[in-house]
Amino acid sequence: MTVETPRYDRSKLTPGIVHIGLGNFHRAHMAVYLDDLFNLGLGHDWAILGAGVRAPDAKMRDALKGQDCLSTVIELDPAGKTCRRVGSMIDFLPVEAGNASLIAAMTQPEIRIVSLTVTEGGYFINAATGQFDPAAPEIMADAANPDAPGTAFGAIVAALKARRAAGVPPFTVMCCDNLPGNGHVTRAAVVGLARLSDPELAGWIDTHVAFPNAMVDRITPATGPRERTMAASFGLADDPVPVTCEPFRQWVVEDHFPAGRPPLEQVGVTFSDHVHAYEMMKIRILNGGHAIIAYPGGLMDIEYVHEAMAHRLISALLDKVEREEVIPYVPLVPDTDIPAYFDLIRARFANPEVADTERRLCLDGSNRQPKFIIPSVRDALAAGRPARGLALVSAMWCRYCAGRTDSGAEIAPNDPNWDVLQGLARQAQEQPYVWLEQRTIYGDLADHAGFAADFAHWLRSLATQGTEATLRAYLAS
Structure with a gap:
């Protein structure tokens, strides 16, 4: 059984995206689209730097760093399984309290997109109002200590503040989670958190930072013994975190990327005003x-x-x-x-x-x-x-x-x-x-x-x- 590997020189890739949340869905979806793009010889300055803000993310970092940040993705077509090694991520930032490494990476001018998959429940929404909840304990903690935040949104705010101070244009913040109006929800979390500690910065973010809405779709089961056994059948028994997924995938995104974007329409992404x-x-x-x-x-x-x-x-x-x-x-x-x-x-x-x-x-x-x-x-x-x-x-x-x-x-x-x-x-x-x-x-x-x-x-x-x-x-x- 053969394993498809990247047809591009990964040593020549340079980062353009920081992605927070390296779960199965991201590695079977956005990372695969970028891998397809890189295989066409396009967008090699849009490689991913992986990141996480929760303690369990450190285990994923160890697993992926141990295999040069390659992800095994097995497509489960009833007509026959196929396996590939996805190489679009080139590093995984340290997972640490205060998120200093993450903030420093997002401050770099070459990072033009920060994307997230932090689950539907990770956006601090008050279900009764449907609005951002500024009273959530994690949000209140970040507001009290904005230079060493614990959440992804706190890290984004800190990085945007540093970029503005350095005269570096802001990155685009792109949500890849399953949420109605996910760009609006992400904007509410970032701006709402910034407003608690620096209202002037919050206004700048609201005016100058793009938060495109997107629809993402691919069924991606959790990884367990069955999935590891499947990877082993392809000769990848040492991979502790293989991903399995259905053959179908879809991604529809608003084309609102002031700092630029990879030409993902070349690999099947739909850019639309009707997200x-x-x-x-x-x-x-x-x-x-x-x-x-x-x-x-x-x-x-x-x-x-x-x-x-x-x-x-x-x-x-x-x-x-x-x-x-x-x-x-x-x-x-x-x-x-x-x-x-x-x-x-x-x-x-x-x-x-x-x-x-x-x-x-x-x-x-x-x-x-x-x-x-x-x-x-x-x-x-x-x-x-x-x-x-x-x-x-x-x-x-x-x-x-x-x-x-x-x-x-x-x-x-x-x-x-x-x-x-x-x-x-x-x-x-x-x-x-x-x-x-x-x-x-x-x-x-x-x-x-x-x-x-x-x-x-x-x-x-x-x-x-x-x-x-x-x-x-x-x-x-």
Whole structure:
């Protein structure tokens, strides 16, 4: 089995991007696009300097530095796996308290883009308001000590301050996380943090720094023994952090890069003024679809996503909820057939080679539900239509957080707020509306009589009849 390696001289690459957050998604997405570009002989002054701001990032740094910052990326096509070594990152900055090395690197004039994948929950958003939360403890700590910040946003602010003082034009800040309006969200975090310690600097950042919105897409499972065994089959047994991913990938970006950008349109990136339309389609249909199939699978002890898709009731649930309560409220997208896009999503979910887990899809519901499910609920209700299927999805999430599957097996903690969620979920078995009183997640939906009644109905059904019987009842309705 062959392994594709870079067709360019990595020693001739020079850095143009600092990327914060070297998880699997980045290494299977942005890093691959740049690797493709470099293979064409283009953009060799846009190599990546990797960075992290959390203590666990040091382990990733050790792993990647131990293999010259190469990443193993295995594409899981049902027709046959392919493996490549991606060489677009040329160094990984030290992970340290105060982030001095990161700030120093971002201050250098050759760095023209700073990009981030710090997860959906990493932007300090108050779910109740949907706005940046200046009272978050990490943000308050950075505001009190702006020269030695602990967050990615604090490091960005410090670097922009140093560049301005040195007369160096600012870099572009590019979010690559799955968030509605991710550029706006990132701007709010950077400017909002700067405002706490230096309002004048905050105004300068708001005026002079670009934060393009982007939509990113590629299913990338977590790395475990299966993935390491797969890498070993390609002769890469020494790689502790290989990445596996589906063949499909997509990246749509606003073309707003005052300091310049690599010519990524040459390798399939779409530059568009309609990012929000692509983004809503993807977040509502794909990410929302993941949530729809996650919790019934989790409650029925189904391990893999493709197994959930092969389950007649779960597959039918996805179809019914998407077609009746999600897709009708997704706006038109340029050059896109939305029903055909949903068919593509179904095929991607059903790919058995990916072996994505239901547990991964169930992770972090307290951050994902408000972004991927609740907006569709609101749109349906605003149109005067019921959201019974989405109420069932919320009820299954609640039941999952109670901590037992239908078979009685224990569900290990799977959310940063698990203890709180579990307490509320168990209380909700007798008092269903307690769950909807999580205003940071549901806002005023607890006050919507129809949605609250549907939620309570489905939660009681899950408790008394089980998940399979409840799905049958919903599908028959």
